[in-house]
Amino acid sequence: MSLNRDNRTFFNSRYIWLHFSILMGLMEFGCSSTPGKPDRAVEATTSQTKPSGIEKAQAESKDYQQKLSDDAKRGFRDAVALYQQQLSAGNVDYTLLLQRFERVLEHDDNMAEAHYNIGLILENLFKDEKAIEHYKKALELRPDLTLAAANWGALLARHGKLDMALVVYQRALKKDEKNSAVLLNIATIYEQQKKYPQALKTASDVLVRDPQNVGAYRIMASVYYDKGDLDMAHLICLKGLQVKKEDPRLLNTLGLVFLGLKKAPEALAQFRLALKHEPNMVTTRINIAKVALDYKDFKVAKQEFQRILTIDSNNREAGIGLGIAMRGLGEFESAKSHFEKLSRDHPKDPVPHFWLGELALKNLSDPKTADKEYRSFIELSGADLPSNHPVHKRLEQVDQNLAMERKMAEMQKKMEAEEKRQQARLKELADLRKKLLDEAFENAQKNGKVTPPSKLEGDQLPFVLIPPAVLPSAPTKVRLVGMEFKPVKSVHIGTIKAVWKKIDLITLEMTVPKGLDLGPWDVMITFKDETEDQIVFQGGLWVGKDDKQPAKKIDKTQKKKTGPKGGKKNPGVRKTGQKRKNNRGRS
Numbered sequence: 028m029s030l031n032r033d034n035r036t037f038f039n040s041r042y043i044w045l046h047f048s049i050l051m052g053l054m055e056f057g058c059s060s061t062p063g064k065p066d067r068a069v070e071a072t073t074s075q076t077k078p079s080g081i082e083k084a085q086a087e088s089k090d091y092q093q094k095l096s097d098d099a100k101r102g103f104r105d106a107v108a109l110y111q112q113q114l115s116a117g118n119v120d121y122t123l124l125l126q127r128f129e130r131v132l133e134h135d136d137n138m139a140e141a142h143y144n145i146g147l148i149l150e151n152l153f154k155d156e157k158a159i160e161h162y163k164k165a166l167e168l169r170p171d172l173t174l175a176a177a178n179w180g181a182l183l184a185r186h187g188k189l190d191m192a193l194v195v196y197q198r199a200l201k202k203d204e205k206n207s208a209v210l211l212n213i214a215t216i217y218e219q220q221k222k223y224p225q226a227l228k229t230a231s232d233v234l235v236r237d238p239q240n241v242g243a244y245r246i247m248a249s250v251y252y253d254k255g256d257l258d259m260a261h262l263i264c265l266k267g268l269q270v271k272k273e274d275p276r277l278l279n280t281l282g283l284v285f286l287g288l289k290k291a292p293e294a295l296a297q298f299r300l301a302l303k304h305e306p307n308m309v310t311t312r313i314n315i316a317k318v319a320l321d322y323k324d325f326k327v328a329k330q331e332f333q334r335i336l337t338i339d340s341n342n343r344e345a346g347i348g349l350g351i352a353m354r355g356l357g358e359f360e361s362a363k364s365h366f367e368k369l370s371r372d373h374p375k376d377p378v379p380h381f382w383l384g385e386l387a388l389k390n391l392s393d394p395k396t397a398d399k400e401y402r403s404f405i406e407l408s409g410a411d412l413p414s415n416h417p418v419h420k421r422l423e424q425v426d427q428n429l430a431m432e433r434k435m436a437e438m439q440k441k442m443e444a445e446e447k448r449q450q451a452r453l454k455e456l457a458d459l460r461k462k463l464l465d466e467a468f469e470n471a472q473k474n475g476k477v478t479p480p481s482k483l484e485g486d487q488l489p490f491v492l493i494p495p496a497v498l499p500s501a502p503t504k505v506r507l508v509g510m511e512f513k514p515v516k517s518v519h520i521g522t523i524k525a526v527w528k529k530i531d532l533i534t535l536e537m538t539v540p541k542g543l544d545l546g547p548w549d550v551m552i553t554f555k556d557e558t559e560d561q562i563v564f565q566g567g568l569w570v571g572k573d574d575k576q577p578a579k580k581i582d583k584t585q586k587k588k589t590g591p592k593g594g595k596k597n598p599g600v601r602k603t604g605q606k607r608k609n610n611r612g613r614s
Contacts, residue, residue: 091139091169099135106131106144121151139168143175153341155182173203181212189216207233207240214246218253226250241271248280257287275305282314291318307338309345316348325355347378354382359390377407381418388421394428401425452511456533460485460509467493479547479569485509489562492550496569499543505568507535507550514555520568521548543570 106127113119125148131141146161162179165172176199183192193216199209210233217226230246237243244267251260264281268274282297295318301311316331329352335345346369353362363386370379384400387393401418412418464485471478477496485491490509497503507518511532518527518537527537535552547566554561 095138096135099131099138099141102127102131102134103138103141121148124148125152137168139165139172139175142168143172143178146175147178150178150182153339155186158182171202173199173206173209176202177206177209177212180209184212184216184219189219192216205236207237207242211240211242211246214243214250218246218250221253223250223254239270241267241274241277244270245274245276245280248277248284252280252283252287255287257284260284273300273304275301275308275311278304279308279311279314282311286314286318291322294318309335309338309342312338313344313348316345316352320348320351320355323355325352328352329356343373343376347382350379350382354386354390359386362386363391375407377404377412380404380407384418384421388425388428394425394432398422398425398429456509456511457486459533460488460491463493463508464488464491464495467491467495471496475573477569477571477573479571488567489564492564492567496571497539497543498573499541499545499570501541503539503541505537505539506530507537507552509533512552513559516553516555519549519551519553539568539570545570545572 106124109127110119110124113124125145128141128145128148131138132145142161142165146158146165149155149158149161159179159182162175162182165175166179169175176195180192180195180199183189183195193213196209196213196216199206203209210229214226214229214233217223217229227247227250230243230250233240233243234247244263248260248263248267251257251263260280261284264277264284267277268281271277278297278301282294282301285291285294285297295315298311298315298318301308302315305311312331312335316328316335319325319328319331329349332345332349332352335342336349339345346365350362350365350369353365363383366379366383366386369376370383373379380400380403384397384404387395387400388397401422404418405412408416461484464483468478468482470476471494476494477498479496483491483495488509490507493506493508494503497505512529512535515527515529515535518525518535520537520539520543523540525537525539527535530536546569548568548570550564550567552562
């Protein structure tokens with residue numbers, strides 16, 4: 028979000044519409060210069076901007092004033108006195124003032140000045156539609172009341188109804204053709220319509236008649252800034268500041284000029300100086316906050332936007348900016364709640380939906396919500412949305428994310444199904460191992476065959492050996508059952524490489540050589556895939572003796588020859604004491 032001459036698409040608050048303040052009495056009391064809220068663009072009427080033709084209007088309204096009731100006149104004077112007291116105290120209570128001026132109309136509904144003042148008060152209370160009704164009524168009662176036409180036109184212009192505003196201004200000029208404030212508001216409309224020559228000519232005509240009119244300098248500086256002629260804008264600002272030293276609005280424009288010249292420190296200095304003279308000037312505070320956002324100083328931006336909202340709690344620009352600053356600070360949930368409230372308070376405003384989409388897509392990993400919010404933004408924007416707006420790219424990204432999310436969900440579903448199948452298969456194999464091992468033990472015990480010293484639980488083992496124990500007197504085929512064997516490279520009994528073959532997916536058959544030492548032997552399976560870990564069943568094979576076989580008698584007179592001189596050792600047979608740690612062990 029940068030400051031440029033098209034910034035009004037986001038912050039439409041740089042244009043200053045000239046307004047007149049509360050009438051301090053009937054026309055014979057004239058006008059007072061009372062500053063209104065800067066964000067509402069209410070500007071004091073100076074002696075330079077005071078409309079001409081007032082004396083004529085006073086004369087024409089003499090009969091009109093005589094027809095007004097005395098109670099209404101007294102009530103009007105009392106309401107004005109109350110306003111003056113509040114103004115001196117620095118605390119204007121617009122709600123109380125509204126009640127007082129409405130009481131005046133109860134005495135006499137034909138007092139145009141009361142309608143005018145109510146209109147201005149309603150503007151300060153952000154009730155623009157009702158304000159327009161009272162400005163219209165004031166003009167019906169007093170067509171020469173140029174002030175009402177000027178404020179009515181400014182309201183229309185502020186709401187973007189520029190053509191209607193021009194009609195109202197032209198009507199006002201018929202009664203007071205040299206009214207500087209109306210002419211400068213017309214110039215501002217020309218500026219918004221990018222009719223820069225007409226805007227400059229209108230403002231220049233005011234300066235010809237009134238060289239000290241600082242409002243004309245403001246308009247001309249703003250127009251040159253909009254045109255991109257920063258040098259002329261700079262020059263006009265300096266000339267205007269000679270007329271009115273340290274004028275806040277000229278300082279604000281000068282700050283924008285410096286920003287255009289890439290001189291942010293000088294720009295901020297001008298903005299700060301403007302706030303020194305008018306602390307509550309929202310346009311300048313918004314500019315400072317926007318500079319902070321551009322430089323990612325979200326803390327300062329948040330502080331400025333919060334300050335603006337204390338001045339005007341309904342300021343749309345500050346509300347949006349505050350949410351952006353909160354997001355920049357990582358306060359994602361707070362920013363989300365903030366934008367949601369803005370969308371409820373301003374249901375026709377598309378901007379909160381865009382930022383809700385940004386939060387959902389980029390910060391909260393919620394593409395479904397992002398899709399909904401972006402589409403709401405497009406729908407509310409209507410035909411005003413340019414074809415190259417970033418939201419279109421965002422929707423493409425959302426579609427990609429949603430497609431990926433669907434794919435991931437499908438993969439997750441398949442993984443869960445596969446996991447469920449695997450668990451069922453593992454349980455099936457565990458039950459099978461337990462059944463086979465239990466049956467093998469039972470049969471061995473029943474038939475008096477050799478068994479391990481203790482029974483194992485087959486469902487707790489990776490695979491089981493059937494039979495679980497063998498005699499050393501002869502080679503024995505033993506099956507390894509109960510797990511889905513990946514491609515096997517070798518099977519070892521201790522350090523002895525066994526002869527083996529694969530029977531089926533869950534069964535291997537190995538040949539246990541004869542002559543193994545009694546006791547437990549490790550069984551190790553190595554796989555062809557070297558990344559697969561070996562499986563070692565420690566003490567999984569038991570080599571025992573058949574207790575029912577009669578013991579072989581030994582001729583003690585005959586010496587048993589062993590070793591190199593006395594006979595052959597069984598090849599590959601590990602003696603009990605050799606490498607026991609690696610080759611043998613009890614399960």
